[in-house]
Amino acid sequence: MNIALMAHDTKKEMMIQLCIAYKKILGNHQLYATAKTGKLVADATGLEIVKFLSGDQGGDQQIAAKISWNEIDMVLYFRDPKAQGRSENDPTDNIIRLCDVNNIAIATNIATAEVLIHGLERGDLDWREIVKNS
Numbered sequence: 001m002n003i004a005l006m007a008h009d010t011k012k013e014m015m016i017q018l019c020i021a022y023k024k025i026l027g028n029h030q031l032y033a034t035a036k037t038g039k040l041v042a043d044a045t046g047l048e049i050v051k052f053l054s055g056d057q058g059g060d061q062q063i064a065a066k067i068s069w070n071e072i073d074m075v076l077y078f079r080d081p082k083a084q085g086r087s088e089n090d091p092t093d094n095i096i097r098l099c100d101v102n103n104i105a106i107a108t109n110i111a112t113a114e115v116l117i118h119g120l121e122r123g124d125l126d127w128r129e130i131v132k133n134s
Contacts, residue, residue, distance in 0.1 A: 001073040001125060004063045005033040005041060005049070006095070011078035012037055014110055016044045018076070022117045023047060029120070032066065034059035060091035067098040073128040074120065075099055075106040076113045103131065 003026065007015040019026055019041045031049040033041060038051035053059035066072045079092055099106040105125060107113035119125055 001029045001120065001128065002066070002071060003029050003031050004066070004072050004075045004077070005031060005037055006055070006060065006063065006075070007037045007078040008080040008083055010080045010083065012040055015076070015078050016040055018110055018113055018117075019045050019047065022114075025117055025121045032063060032072065034063065055091070060095065064091060064095055064098055067095065067102060067104060070102050070104075070131070072104060073125060074116055075104060076116070077106060077108050078110065078113070079108050104128075 005015060005019070015037060023045050026045075027047055031041075031047060032038075033049050033051055035051050035054040035057075038049040041047060042049045042051075052062040063072070063075075067075065075095065077092070077095060096106060096108075098104070105116050105119075107116050116125075
């Protein structure tokens with residue numbers, strides 16, 4: 001499975017801790033991330049991560065493009081709903097919309113991320129392979 005990791009600055013430490021806790025499961029899948037999140041997670045866990053540009057330089061759009069082409073199976077996007085300065089160009093709504101359009105599981109907080117990771121381990125998301133291959 002292809003899994004995208006994204007996190008607002010205030011949530012990056014939470015993403016790191018989640019990836020440390022579930023390193024064994026995540027290590028069996030292809031991981032993608034925006035530059036800073038990817039570097040922080042890779043440095044802390046040793047996981048191999050394909051890194052895109054930083055979010056403010058277009059990394060969010062690069063991940064959104066992969067989502068729109070149905071090349072991502074799960075998104076873990078830890079966002080800060082209290083973040084100041086959210087603009088019309090904030091990619092959050094677009095990422096969520098694209099996941100909805102393509103039936104891609106998305107977690108925007110650690111509670112949902114843990115449920116998805118446990119489901120991933122059990123094989124609950126294996127249906128994505130059928131969807132991608134049809």
